[in-house]
Every structure is written in structure tokens, then in C-alpha cells.
Amino acid sequence: MANNAEVEKKEKTESKESLIGWFLGLELIQKILLIAGIVITILGIVFSGYLFGWNSVFNQNISNNVALNTAFQKIPALIKTIQIITVSFLAFALAKALMLRFLSKSKRGKTITTLATSFFKYLIAIIAIMMILSAWGADPGALLASAGILTLVIGLGAQSLIADILAGIFIVFEGEFQVGDIIVIDGWRGTVTEVGIRTTKVIDWGGNVRIINNSSISSIINQTKELSIAVSRISIEYGQPIPDVEVIIKNNLERMKNAIPEIVEGPYYKGVDALSSSSVDLLFMAKCKEEDLYGVQRALNRELKILFDENGIRIPFPQVTVSQYEDSASESGRAAVEDEARQFTAEQRAASKDMEDRDK
Numbered sequence: 001m002a003n004n005a006e007v008e009k010k011e012k013t014e015s016k017e018s019l020i021g022w023f024l025g026l027e028l029i030q031k032i033l034l035i036a037g038i039v040i041t042i043l044g045i046v047f048s049g050y051l052f053g054w055n056s057v058f059n060q061n062i063s064n065n066v067a068l069n070t071a072f073q074k075i076p077a078l079i080k081t082i083q084i085i086t087v088s089f090l091a092f093a094l095a096k097a098l099m100l101r102f103l104s105k106s107k108r109g110k111t112i113t114t115l116a117t118s119f120f121k122y123l124i125a126i127i128a129i130m131m132i133l134s135a136w137g138a139d140p141g142a143l144l145a146s147a148g149i150l151t152l153v154i155g156l157g158a159q160s161l162i163a164d165i166l167a168g169i170f171i172v173f174e175g176e177f178q179v180g181d182i183i184v185i186d187g188w189r190g191t192v193t194e195v196g197i198r199t200t201k202v203i204d205w206g207g208n209v210r211i212i213n214n215s216s217i218s219s220i221i222n223q224t225k226e227l228s229i230a231v232s233r234i235s236i237e238y239g240q241p242i243p244d245v246e247v248i249i250k251n252n253l254e255r256m257k258n259a260i261p262e263i264v265e266g267p268y269y270k271g272v273d274a275l276s277s278s279s280v281d282l283l284f285m286a287k288c289k290e291e292d293l294y295g296v297q298r299a300l301n302r303e304l305k306i307l308f309d310e311n312g313i314r315i316p317f318p319q320v321t322v323s324q325y326e327d328s329a330s331e332s333g334r335a336a337v338e339d340e341a342r343q344f345t346a347e348q349r350a351a352s353k354d355m356e357d358r359d360k
Helices: 002-017 019-024 028-046 066-073 075-102 107-135 140-157 159-174 242-259 290-310 331-351 353-359
Strands: 182-185 188-195 199-203 209-213 228-236 263-275 280-288
Touching: 028 075, 075 107, 107 159, 107 188, 159 188, 159 199, 188 209, 228 263, 228 290, 242 263, 242 280, 242 290, 242 331, 263 331, 280 290, 331 353
Parallel strands: none
Antiparallel strands: 182 188, 188 199, 199 209, 228 280, 263 280
């Protein structure tokens, strides 16, 4: 059942990455305009001899009205404009579909795809604008010269834009973070959805999207590079014998791991974390993927509550009680339990030693 769902999901993703899937995803008005543009482009190529050049039908005077003749003679430029826009649109869609198809197999590939897509979008737009101006009679040489001067002006006046572009390139090639990674920027925690040529988009758990200029990203915490640590603290009453509780925990850690498949390593029992005013606080940790962190923490809390309920281990809550603990176990039995609990806690400390500094 799960395999079928995964296959279906994969097929839907691949269909979206194809040109057909991209076309079907367009709005109705966009489809109509695109089809019209393709038809005009094809007709313009087929009947180019009649539409363009000195012998074009549009170079003939159709009336004595000069304004009407001038407007009639501009129709070839309008057709060329539609052709350029249509071809540019299709070229961008094709390039994006090919990159999604062949590069988006990994996080790094997706990151490169988003940056390259952003770059091609601007590049194709600039080329299309130059060609359209040329179609309307502008001199290409003068356009290129103007573009050089414009580039110099932009370079002097838009240093932040250049800084954003360079920062975006460095982000991709240095691999500081990639599309799909969970990162923290200035306290904002979310998943990277796009690394563009100028900005990076991060979406948090609530669906809020933060758009950050690439040059403004001075420091980040990439929480996807390594396994994250899920922490669960649970309190028990002072009247509960710690060795008895630790033996119960020892015998059920494997069961808890099997009940929470998202756990990669652990869970580990870290010991008594605090002696609070009305409870003894026990600490548990487990390693998991960052995207599973909160789910694993909630699942750990649930499994520990179930375990404690099954074994009569009481969790304190606001109340006034008077109780007296009677130890019915023999001294030899108590010593065996304490030895087992001591050995278990020592093993757990050794097994989870690398988690100590992260929790502080």
C-alpha cells in the first residue's frame, strides 16, 4: 500500500516536471495566449516571404491615410514581437523542465536548478527585450553600446544587487545549505524552498514564507547536516524508587524504539536531570532527522506515559498527599535491583555521551 502511494506520488512529480504537465498547470487565459502565440509563430515562419522583407504585402499603401499606412506597415514588427515572446517563453519552459528532470534528483541538484532557473529567466528576458527593440527598428549596435553603459551605471548604483547575486552563487557552490534543508536564520526556523539568483525563500511550519536577500545571510544554523536530538523530560513522584524505575525503563527501551520508527539512534536514558520541588525529573534523548524532531519528541512523551501507567509509576500533579513508602523487597533483592539499575545507567551514559554538550 505504501509502495503504491510512493509510486503514485513519484508519477505525479514527474508529470509536473514534464512540458505537458507544465502546460496543463497553466491558467486558461495563459493556455489560450500560448496557443495563439505558437500559431502566429508558425504562420510567421511559413509565410515569412509574404510578411517580411521589401516585397512584403505590408509595405504597400492601403489607403491615402498616412497614419493608417504607417500602422499597417508595423504589423510585421508586431508579429516578430509575438514570435520572440513565444519562443522565449517556450525556451525557458523547456530549459526548466530539462533541469527539473535531470538535475533534481538530490538536494544539491534542486538548489542548482533553482539558481540556474532564476539566472536563465533574467538572461532570456534581457535577450528578448533586445530582439524586440531591434524588431521595431532600433540599431543593435547602439543597443549593445547602451547596454554597456547601463551595466556600468547599474554596477555603480546597485552594488547590493551584485552582492546578492555573488552571495547566491557562493551559497550554491559551497553547499552551505540546499533546497530542502531545515535552517535557522536570525531565529527563523524553516525549510529552504528556493535559492534564487538574488533571494532565498524559507518556509516555516505554519506556511509563512520569509524572503531573504542572499547578501544579508551572514550566519545560519543548518539543522539538516547531522542528526538532530529529540529530548523528553518526564517527572515522577519522590516516593518512586529510582532503581525500580530504571530497571523498568531498561526493559522497555527497545519497545519504545520499535514504536517510533523515526528514531535513528536511541532512545537513551540520560538519568536524573533535576530534583524539582515536587518531582524527580528524568531525561531521555534520541537521534532523528530534523524534519522528524518534534514528532519524535511527542511520540517519546506518549510512550513514556504509557509505560509508566502500565507499571504504576506515578507522575506528580498539583495536589496535597501524605504517603508512606514501604519497601517489601528483601535486602538481597534490593541490592540486585540497584546493581542492575546502576549498570544500566552507566551503559546509557556511555552510549549517549556525544549528546551531552548539545543539550546544554
